[in-house]
Amino acid sequence: MEKVLYTVKEVSQILHTNPSYVYQLINTGLLPVLKLGSYKVRHEALMKFLSEYEGYDLSDPNNVEKITATA
Template sequence: MNIELDEKQIIDKVIGDLKRHNLLTEQAQNVTVNYIADDQDVLYTIAETAKIMKTNTSYVYKLVNAGLIPVLKLGSYKIRKTSLGEFLAKYEGKDLTDPSHIVELEVSKIE
């Protein structure tokens, strides 16, 4: 079972638990957290994505054209950080050498 939580969900859960169990002082009962998302690098260019994946831009375009990584166009193509993370998690353990023919990695053959 995979459970994925972002930082805001974790913070909200902890504060909720503290309030529920009366572990906050009376003055702190009205505590709120102004969560500021890490807005740096929320969108990656194709080149940035290639660098993160340690590959080249042509290969990233192949993955995009195969429909494996969603993009949006804001002047140039951008890939959401979350979309890249989802792609990497979904295809872990797969051989994506040919994006149109994805196969399981044969770990026993890795040299």
């Protein structure tokens, strides 16, 4: 059975980043969460986030920009 909810730590492992970066995504409103004692991210929300922001530079969650190819 596929997981329905992920912890911030699990999301950071999936995204190959650190938990503090995931908290930045949450605090800027880019990644929606549920507060169930601690933050939980729904599987569907994570998949939507990955799809929606594909092709964007998320290095700074406060300044998201579309990646443009340069020749």
